[in-house]
Amino acid sequence: MPPSQGSPDIAAHSIVDVIGRTPSLWLDRMVAARGLRGRILAKLDYLNPGFSKKDRAARGIITTAIASGALAPGQEVVELTSGNMGTGLAIVCAAFGHPFAAVMSRGNSPERARMMTALGAEVVLVDQAPGARVGEVSGVDLELVEAVTQRLAEDRGAFRADQFRHAGNAAAHYETTGPELWHDSGATLDAFVDFAGSGGTFAGTMRALKERNADIRGYVVEPEGAAVLAGKPAECPNHPIQGGGYGMGDLTLLKDTEPHGYLVISGDEARETTRALAREEGVFAGFSAGANVAAALHLLAGPEAGGCVAVVICDSGLKYLSTDLWT
Numbered sequence: 001m002p003p004s005q006g007s008p009d010i011a012a013h014s015i016v017d018v019i020g021r022t023p024s025l026w027l028d029r030m031v032a033a034r035g036l037r038g039r040i041l042a043k044l045d046y047l048n049p050g051f052s053k054k055d056r057a058a059r060g061i062i063t064t065a066i067a068s069g070a071l072a073p074g075q076e077v078v079e080l081t082s083g084n085m086g087t088g089l090a091i092v093c094a095a096f097g098h099p100f101a102a103v104m105s106r107g108n109s110p111e112r113a114r115m116m117t118a119l120g121a122e123v124v125l126v127d128q129a130p131g132a133r134v135g136e137v138s139g140v141d142l143e144l145v146e147a148v149t150q151r152l153a154e155d156r157g158a159f160r161a162d163q164f165r166h167a168g169n170a171a172a173h174y175e176t177t178g179p180e181l182w183h184d185s186g187a188t189l190d191a192f193v194d195f196a197g198s199g200g201t202f203a204g205t206m207r208a209l210k211e212r213n214a215d216i217r218g219y220v221v222e223p224e225g226a227a228v229l230a231g232k233p234a235e236c237p238n239h240p241i242q243g244g245g246y247g248m249g250d251l252t253l254l255k256d257t258e259p260h261g262y263l264v265i266s267g268d269e270a271r272e273t274t275r276a277l278a279r280e281e282g283v284f285a286g287f288s289a290g291a292n293v294a295a296a297l298h299l300l301a302g303p304e305a306g307g308c309v310a311v312v313i314c315d316s317g318l319k320y321l322s323t324d325l326w327t
Contacts, residue, residue, distance in 0.1 A: 178208020
């Protein structure tokens with residue numbers, strides 16, 4: 001079980017204790033401006049200590065591994081990352097006394113590497129595949145990162161956090177994100193939509209929400225040209241929505257969670273919606289948050305018209321200042 005979190009009236013004893021319990025915000029301005037019926041509830045996970053929702057998964061994986069004995073005292077932790085999981089693991093590992101090495105593609109924004117280094121992590125950068133573009137990390141790039149991560153973990157006898165398979169990832173969202181969203185909505189949610197990275201957020205959150213409302217619907221978001229979970233070919237695996245959409249058709253954490261539907265969002269639409277979030281709601285977020293909100297707006301314009309749709313604001317716009325998101 002994760003350590004108890006500090007309450008609003010009692011100071012926390014560790015940075016790990018303040019992960020989660022982020023505020024939620026109704027995006028009523030954006031909905032009204034587009035003449036839509038219904039509401040969007042946004043969980044502001046960019047306000048976590050590492051500025052992303054991955055702090056929850058990092059805590060879930062490490063605390064589960066410590067409790068089971070899979071992670072020995074002082075043992076090094078190694079994991080691949082697009083930057084957010086690495087930041088969360090850097091924070092959690094430091095708090096529990098574990099060295100951490102993050103392996104990341106050079107295609108991801110450099111702010112992420114700098115932040116992980118500042119938090120005490122060793123950052124191993126992997127060159128992209130020939131012909132790849134910086135800012136657009138494909139499944140092929142991820143395979144290169146995976147190979148380096150496996151070798152590093154084996155050579156060092158390190159614990160592999162394995163965010164794409166470790167049950168502690170989805171469990172963290174089952175224990176925290178889902179219940180928080182349900183509570184913050186006043187038990188009014190009709191649907192949840194999430195951009196597919198590791199699949200942990202969607203799987204864990206939906207399991208918790210289904211326990212509270214068996215009829216709630218879950219939608220998976222993928223980038224245009226790489227919607228393989230929806231059964232489409234990966235025609236254009238390069239896209240600017242960092243942290244997911246790698247063209248992986250088999251996400252272990254989604255195996256027991258059947259989505260009600262899939263939505264495809266282009267990089268341009270994710271970019272424009274992220275910018276609109278900042279201008280209209282004061283939420284300074286990243287690409288995947290824009291994809292989530294864009295998908296929620298599509299749902300209110302279609303099958304969820306008049307309903308209440310929840311999304312997660314996955315990370316902070318501060319992690320994209322070197323990209324074309326804010327230029």
